[in-house]
Amino acid sequence: xxxxxxxxxxxxxxxxxxxxxxxxxxxxxxxxxxxxxxxxxxxxxxxxxxxxxxxxxxxxxxxxxxxxxxxxxxxxxxxxxxxxxxxxxxxxxxxxxxxxxxxxxxxxxxxxxxxxx
Numbered sequence: 001x002x003x004x005x006x007x008x009x010x011x012x013x014x015x016x017x018x019x020x021x022x023x024x025x026x027x028x029x030x031x032x033x034x035x036x037x038x039x040x041x042x043x044x045x046x047x048x049x050x051x052x053x054x055x056x057x058x059x060x061x062x063x064x065x066x067x068x069x070x071x072x073x074x075x076x077x078x079x080x081x082x083x084x085x086x087x088x089x090x091x092x093x094x095x096x097x098x099x100x101x102x103x104x105x106x107x108x109x110x111x112x113x114x115x116x117x
Contacts, residue, residue, distance in 0.1 A: 036094075052070075
């Protein structure tokens with residue numbers, strides 16, 4: 001029996017994607033407020049250009065410190081090792097309030113990394 005109507009419409013994907021994007025943005029805003037650091041997403045792919053040259057069509061994660069240096073970069077599925085390194089980089093960025101690359105002695109303790117499930 002031929003299918004008369006497609007099971008999936010591109011317009012449905014855009015609508016679903018908009019809901020996912022709104023949900024992700026709200027969750028990210030909440031985390032950013034909690035750790036008091038900006039969390040930025042490149043929804044339009046601007047960071048695929050130099051100097052970052054992020055991969056197209058893949059998940060890309062970077063942690064950029066206050067001085068503008070990339071202190072963590074990962075493309076693709078996140079392994080346990082990459083997850084650990086990501087949280088280490090985030091904790092260092094949280095502790096380094098003056099942006100000199102050295103965690104400040106007076107900085108508040110960073111939140112613990114989540115445990116793997």
